[in-house]
Every structure is written in structure tokens, then in C-alpha cells.
Amino acid sequence: MKQRRDTPRIYDVAKMARVSIATVSRVANGRGNVTGPTSERVRATMRRLGYRPHALARGLAARRSETLGLVITDILDPYFAEIVRGAQEEAEAAGYVILLGDTSVHAHREDLLVRRLMERRVDGVIVASSRTTRAYAQLVTSLDVPVLCINGQRQFFPHSVQIDNRAGAKLALQHLIGLGHRRIAHVAGPSDVPTRHERLAGYRVALAEAGIAYEPQLVVSGSGDLESSRAAAGALLMLLDPPTAIFAYNDRSAIGCYQAIRERGLRIGADVSVVGFDDIVMAGWVDPPLTTVAQPRAEMGRLAVTLLLGMLRGEAAPAQVVVMPRLVERASTAPPAVAMAASRRATASSR
Amino acid sequence: MKQRRDTPRIYDVAKMARVSIATVSRVANGRGNVTGPTSERVRATMRRLGYRPHALARGLAARRSETLGLVITDILDPYFAEIVRGAQEEAEAAGYVILLGDTSVHAHREDLLVRRLMERRVDGVIVASSRTTRAYAQLVTSLDVPVLCINGQRQFFPHSVQIDNRAGAKLALQHLIGLGHRRIAHVAGPSDVPTRHERLAGYRVALAEAGIAYEPQLVVSGSGDLESSRAAAGALLMLLDPPTAIFAYNDRSAIGCYQAIRERGLRIGADVSVVGFDDIVMAGWVDPPLTTVAQPRAEMGRLAVTLLLGMLRGEAAPAQVVVMPRLVERASTAPPAVAMAASRRATASSR
């Protein structure tokens, strides 16, 4: 606040347009029927005065804050930043505003975050934070406003927008298999998120469909971060019969794989192919640019807002909306060295 | 809204504690003098009922929204994300909430962004967006609430938090000169931001102080993005007498330089040293990790909020707060090849 006291109020518009404040309200909100000329006069007056409705007063009266809570893990992580972007765009178009809640800001005090959302009387909440506990989910759900999660523990939430992790993993594997790889490793994610299991499942299914035996020692667990993945990939490369390709849990861990590969004097792509998951901006910046499974995150953010706004209007929303990923081929994948040698031999002998 | 109708209101607390709502209000806000026992009884009741004041009602009555507007260029850019993070932390501690405005979401409609901030009756605004026009600045300033800019066109704003760009550039140059470099190029930023000129000035001053002649052809202009910097660096490397080191406008352009160097079959560090500016997360991820001038961005975000909150309390704020950068040495810088050869010769002959 502390607005100049002369910020025009609805009352000022009404007086100047010689109508009641109710009429101004109707025109401003496009509700109710107002005669053409009257409506036009009011509209003109609003413009002249530069009238902007007071969101707080409006919210108080309408019992609707036009604010959506968006809970993420970390705004520094481009993965979340893109979701935020998409959500903001969609919300903005509807006149809504996004209230960001960063669980890493509220470390150990998830209740504080929920309290803020409650105090601000958000109309709905999107939980994109990936590692929400059941207790936390219950806390959010208890707000008694529509809640929707993005790529989360969907068992905790009534509505969700999810990427098809299995399909994504299969895309990655099929790409590698198509290039001729047979020994494909997987640096898996942290064991407490469903995403890990879904991507792992996709990995196994794709192998099975290609008639390649699953070898447990080719799957190692990371935490989805750089360091652990680097260590995991390092271990893989030390195997007697090392993999020719690695499917990483996500782009961050793929970059960890990059480091491990380089440390052993191997070349990414030529010696060991790497496929990531997510397609964060970084993926295009690293050297070589990373082949990865792209999640349409901005779109998911937009979709989540669209669904939530629909629910606010009383529309029924599907329990789950599954979004399909797509493969972005860049330079970190190539046919395996052995296959190339073999194909060279084949080519030579066929001459 | 759409809160369960049984969300406790101040009235409920008052009734149950057998006091008036005025007393509850006083206790809740720590204002006015309330007897110890009464205060305790009210407090206990608030806890029992899980009472949370209604931010909208409170804001309407108090003429204060406890909301701060934060205008950035792009939340996807980690540079801004960190400022946001710092600002959120500080605001949260004071019970304030940050309303994010992304100028790239509101492309060509800056007025829309300002309108949103006005409708929501933000108590103050921080403009961290780097390329604000005068018109835009006037628009924001006309909101008649305290405004403060971070690393912006400070000529347009009454208060600002700024990084010392000249000092930062000097840090970079002194580091390179200390390593033995003499031919140091600069990929400069877009010509319409003051930052460009300040960093360029620091570059020239450092050279002068080291007794190295300034060569105009060693300074080329980029736009602060990957592509243009890559082209700019490419041109530098094509010179008859190419530089042994490049001081890039920012980390993104440094990564563009990486690409240009690699394209020519040269090694970063060993053949051409590169220093960036900003220290975005990416800087530590690229290969080799980038030596760069770090801006304490989270701290600047926090500082901005602190200053703004002070202004809201009526305290006088300094027109400018200048923050010092520091050099983060990583692996993209090394002594120049010629210097190494020379030092080897020197070592050999001295034996």
C-alpha cells in the first residue's frame, strides 16, 4: 500500500460516471448486463482515471485471492525454473498471480511454507517439489483448496500432471540400441522417488524388447546429482567389460558421467555414449551437447495452471494427465566403437 | 479463498478468549499494551484454533500488503534466479512475500507488469531487470512506492545495489597478468548497458596499471549471449597475433568463447585462458571449470530487500550500495604457452 491517497477507487469512477459502484463493478468484471452506452461511459471513465481495482479488497469481498501457490524445491534448478515460467505465463493470462514457495528456503520448516500459503489465501496449489513427504502432502491437502502435483509422489495427491518416465527411458534406450549399442548401463536416481523406478522400468523393458539380457551390474545408483553420478559412472567404466553407453537418470547426472568418462581419457560419444533426461538448458551448452529426453516443462507448468483454474470454476479434472517426452538428439551419442569397427570390417570385406 | 468456512477468524478467537477483537489484534501484532495474563490467554486460544490472520483483510485495513515486487528479465537465467532466492529468504524472514515479474513473460507489455504490481498493491519494488528503458523506470517509479534497482541503469532509479564492475574486471585482469599473460582480449557486452562500459573500463585500467598497451582490435563486442560471443571469440583467434587469454563479459559469453576455442582445435587454459563474470552455477559445471569473477547475487537480493524494508519503515536509505566481487579461480586459466616455454628456457639455462 502506501499508495498515493489519490489512487482512484471504484467510488470515484462511479461518481464521475454518474452511476452506482455496483455498475462499475459489473463493467469491470464483465458480469451482469449493462447497457452499451452506460458500459462505454464507465469504461471511458476508468481509463481516464487510470482506475485499477484493488486486488486485496476485491479478494476479500469475492473470497478469492486470484493467487496460486507453486511449491518447488529450488528456483536455482533450471528444471523448476521452466515449470515456474510456464505457470507464470498461463496464470498471468488469467489475471492470476503465482506465489512461489521454495522448500529449500524453508528447509525443515515445511509447515511455515504452508502457513504462508494459507495466510495469503491462495486459491489453489501446485506442488512441483519432487521429494514431498506424506506428512507434507497432507498438510497441503488440508488447506482445502484444489491441489495438483507435477511429476511428484502422485500417490499423495488427488490430481497430477506427470511425464511418462517409462516412455522417456524407452526413447533413450531405443535410440542407443538403434545406434548399435548392446552394453548399456544406467545410472539410476535416488531410491526414494517413484521417478527412479519408472525410468529404470523403462530401461529394462526396452532392453527386453530388443532381446538384450538385463545385467544388474550395469545399473548403479546415484542421487541425481553431479558427484554421486560421477562416482557411479566411474565404477561402471572400471568393469572388466565396461558399457559402451550410459543412460543417466537426468541431465545433471549425465554431466557427472561426462566427468567420469573424461577422467579415464575416453571421449564422450566416440568411446562412450551418454543420454540424459530432462533437457535443461545446460544440456545444450556442455561439450559435446547432450542427447537427452526432453520434458516439456513449461508446458507442464501451463497445463497445471489450466487444470487448476478449471477446478476453481468447478470443472471436474482428471486424476492424472500424462505428458509425453521426446528425444533430443545432440552429439553425445554415436555408434559404439566395436560396432564401428565391425561395420568397417563388413564394409571392407564386401568390397 | 474458498477456504473452509470454518477457518477461524479473529472474531472466533476473541469470543473464545472472552476479549474483544481489538485485543486479539493487539496481541497478534505485538502492538499496544496488553496485560500479561490476558495476552497469554489470547495467544493460547490462537494456537488452539490454529488461527492465521487473513492477509487480504489485514492488508486492506492496514493499507499494507506485505508484498514486494521483484522485476527480473528471466527466471530461467540462473543469474536472476539467485537474486530471487536471496530476496525470498530475506522477505520470508520479515513475513513479506515476493511477487515475481518476468519481463520476458511480459514482452512488449511492460505496462502490464507494472499494472499487476499496482493492482496487488505491492509495498515496494526491486528492479533487477538489466535492460530497463527510461520509460519503464518512470512507470515503476510512478507507483509511488519505494523502488530500488539491482545492477541496473542506476541513473533511472533513486536507490540501487550495484556490483563494482570495474573492480571485478580488474580482478580478472590482474589474475591473468599475474599468470604472465600480455595479450589479453575482451569480449565486451551489449552496448546499451552501463555494465559493459564499467567492465571495459576496468579492463583498460588494469592493463594501464600493468604497463600493457591497449590494443583496440583485442576488444570485440558480443551481446552477452552464447552465439555472439562465440563469433566474437572466433574473430579474435583469427588475428595474426591472437590473444593468449580472453576476459569475457559474463559467464555465458565465456562459454561461447569455449566453443570458439575448441572449434579451432585449441585447449582452454593450456592454449587460451578464459575468465568469465558472474559465477553462475554452470561455471562450475563446464569443462574445464571456469575461472570467473563472482557476484554475491543472493546477498545482493537479500540486501535489496533489507534496504527496501527499511525504507518502508521510514528509514533513510543510501542512494547506492556498492558490493565487491571476488575472483573464483578454477581451471580455465593457466600461464600462457609462450611464457611457459620461456620459463622452461630460463630454468634450463640457469641449471
Next chain:
DNA sequence: CTGTTAGCGCGTTCAG
């Protein structure tokens, strides 16, 4: 189709 009126939930005088 338009105006009147009663709140929305809370802060804040002003009396007591």
C-alpha cells in the same frame, strides 16, 4: 438493466 445495502476480516481511533 440499475441502485441499495450488507458484509468480507481486520486495524485503529476514541471513549471508558
Next chain:
DNA sequence: CTGAACGCGCTAACAG
């Protein structure tokens, strides 16, 4: 030190 009463700016019945 405490309570009653008013108003913040707007929406939403309800009358006309």
C-alpha cells in the same frame, strides 16, 4: 489496559 464502532475498497445478493 480494554472494548465499541467505524472504515479499508470491493462483490454480491436483493430490490426496484
